Amino acid sequence: DSGVTQTPKHLITATGQRVTLRCSPRSGDLSVYWYQQSLDQGLQFLIQYYNGEERAKGNILERFSAQQFPDLHSELNLSSLELGDSALYFCASSVGGAVRGYNEQFFGPGTRLTVL
Amino acid sequence: GIQVEQSPPDLILQEGANSTLRCNFSDSVNNLQWFHQNPWGQLINLFYIPSGTKQNGRLSATTVATERYSLLYISSSQTTDSGVYFCASGGATNKLIFGTGTLLAVQP
Numbered sequence: 001d002s003g004v005t006q007t008p009k010h011l012i013t014a015t016g017q018r019v020t021l022r023c024s025p026r027s028g029d030l031s032v033y034w035y036q037q038s039l040d041q042g043l044q045f046l047i048q049y050y051n052g053e054e055r056a057k058g059n060i061l062e063r064f065s066a067q068q069f070p071d072l073h074s075e076l077n078l079s080s081l082e083l084g085d086s087a088l089y090f091c092a093s094s095v096g097g098a099v100r101g102y103n104e105q106f107f108g109p110g111t112r113l114t115v116l
Numbered sequence: 117g118i119q120v121e122q123s124p125p126d127l128i129l130q131e132g133a134n135s136t137l138r139c140n141f142s143d144s145v146n147n148l149q150w151f152h153q154n155p156w157g158q159l160i161n162l163f164y165i166p167s168g169t170k171q172n173g174r175l176s177a178t179t180v181a182t183e184r185y186s187l188l189y190i191s192s193s194q195t196t197d198s199g200v201y202f203c204a205s206g207g208a209t210n211k212l213i214f215g216t217g218t219l220l221a222v223q224p
Contacts, residue, residue: 002160002161031210033210033211033212035212042214042216042217043202043204043214044214045211045212045213048210048211055210056209056210056211058211088157090159092212094210102164103146103147103206103210104147104149104161104164105147105149105212106161107151107158107159107161109157109158110157110158110159112157
């Protein structure tokens with residue numbers, strides 16, 4: 001158990017819908033990262049938050065958005081869902097947000113999203 | 117950005133055999149991690165190893181940062197070692213760039 005929790009574990013929805021994925025980081029970690037794992041794209045970084053502020057952005061679609069709340073949990077919102085958004089979405093956390101220094105990331109169990 | 121390549125893409129071993137997995141990265145890195153993704157999809161941290169050598173039981177890893185590669189050694193493999201092994205590196209930003217993984221099957 002990494003200490004990172006994600007809910008829900010599974011989500012089945014229809015095209016055009018909107019869903020929210022939730023992540024709680026390990027105790028003491030200030031950074032939260034979101035990754036997407038799909039069969040055709042592999043594991044890809046989406047976005048990072050550090051202590052409530054967006055720190056880095058990757059291949060995140062405009063239909064997707066995220067935020068980190070004062071209690072440090074994070075939510076990833078996916079809207080206007082398409083079949084191709086079906087994937088395993090991981091949240092990870094690390095203690096810091098600086099590039100230098102110890103920055104090991106720990107991953108949650110993931111949310112498996114199926115868009116029908 | 118950084119590119120990460122892993123080899124071999126897949127590997128079949130008999131229980132008890134040893135193996136070496138390789139990860140090449142294209143630029144200097146501040147972070148290098150090895151993960152095991154089990155058949156249930158969980159990503160399990162194996163090593164945080166931007167440089168040097170570490171050992172944890174039957175697993176060990178070495179990263180030679182100046183030559184831009186890392187190796188993961190699995191000794192006396194067990195069926196529970198089966199799954200996908202990912203190398204991921206981070207450079208100028210905190211984001212991890214993942215390789216395409218090595219699919220390992222350990223047969224009894």
